[in-house]
Amino acid sequence: MGMINTLQERLRIPALLLAAFSLIALAGCGTEAPGLSTITVTPFGAPIILNPVTVPTPTSPTTKTQNYRVSVADAGGLPLNGIDVNFLGQFTNGESINFGGAIVSAPNSITVTRQTDDFGFLYFAITAPYYAINPIHVPYNQTAVGSATGGTLGDGTYFYTVTALDIIGGETEATAPVSAVVTNSTPTATDGSVSVSWAAVPGASSYMVYGRIAGSEGALINILNPSGDPLTWIDTGSNTPTTAPCFGTAAACNTTGLSLNSVIGTGQATSGAAFSTFSINF
Secondary structure, eight states, X not given: OHHHHHHHHHHHHHHHHHHHHHHHHHHOOOSSOOTTOEXXXXXXXXXXXXXXXXXXXXXXXXXXXXXXEEEEEOTTSOBOOSOEEEEEEXXXXXXXXEETTEEEOSSEEEEEEEEOOGGGEEEEXXXXXXXXXXXXXXXXXXXXXXXXXXXXXXXXXXXXXXXXXXXXXXXXXXXXXXXXXXXXXXXXXXXXXXXXXXXXXXXXXXXXXXXESTTOOEEEEEEESOXXXXXXXXXXXXXXXXXXXXXXXXXXXXXXOOEXXXXXXXXXXXXXXXXXXXXXXX
């Protein structure tokens, strides 16, 4: 009986080795992924900030990195090792972006090729300086909408403009104000408000909202640590206008020059017929 078991074990070992060899062969079958393969790209963790500084300058060594985890598998879901993956990055914002080892600045595209490692995985890093040195632009798509409720504004037409500020307090120029009409339930009522909205500006650290009287718009609020796109602020009438904005050309009024280096774009990963896209925004 023991001899039979030994014979079975001797036959079993080559069979296991053959199965393992077959699996390895499936997992490493050339430089391009075979037909019906899939590529998956997902952000791996939050952006990593390296060497943060209290007082930033254009030459600060601070960087930020977003890692992406890339996996390639065949039609049966088996990982594919040693497979070339071609990456294309198309950027609309960002300076000195290290795209998997190649440098590009927006607005431009760039391509690199990387190879999967064990278990069909590879990690792809996008790194950029934390601070940008280009002036930021005035907020786009500014709108103002009046309401008969939500505040203490009386009947009338109100005017608003929004500027963006960089990380050291430099401010963009102001564009021509947008207007909103408030019509209360009765001419003597003062229950109105105005909702002011604008598109987020890459690199802006805060926004200044100016408004109320045409030709005499004053600062109403400085919105710190903004989030969302578009952004909205409601003028209820409780803020008192103070200093006036600078209307004019960017050359005359835009004092920005150091801002957060927002890296925004779209990435594509391909190998053979396998294809995947992913958003870049950090």
